Amino acid sequence: MSQLVSIKEWLGHHGEPITPEAIQFxxxxAKSCRGCLFDGQHSSVCxxxxQAAERAELxxxxxxxxxxxxxxxxxxxxLIEQEH
Known part of the structure; x- marks a missing residue:
């Protein structure tokens, strides 16, 4: 039985990368990253x-x-269609 784990699972990354420049936040x-919109993303996204927060004076x-x-x-x- 193989115990190989994907690098994304091992690092804790989940979901598609979020584009911070394209969303409002x-x-x-907080005392930790828990609850952050970008928690679980690659460090480059963080x-x-x-940088986006700094430009927005956050x-x-x-x-x-x-x-x-x-x-x-x-x-x-x-702008997102809602299912009924």
Whole structure:
């Protein structure tokens, strides 16, 4: 029986890579990466998220914050089709 594990599983990466520059996010206080929008992504994605946060004048994640999805205005129409 083989005990080979894929590198993505071993490193804990999950899902498709997220593009930090293409989404709106904000910060909230935290003590670890748990709950971060970019938790489980490659370190390059986290680096880009930190750069995007800096450009948006948000707190840096290494100062006790995580990045979370920004709440949209409820009056805004969703561009994603919802299943009924």
């Amino acid at each position: 904000t910060t909230r206080p 680096d880009r998220a930190c 707190d840096h994640c290494e100062r006790g914050f995580v990045y979370v999805a920004k709440q949209a205005d409820p009056r805004q129409v969703s």
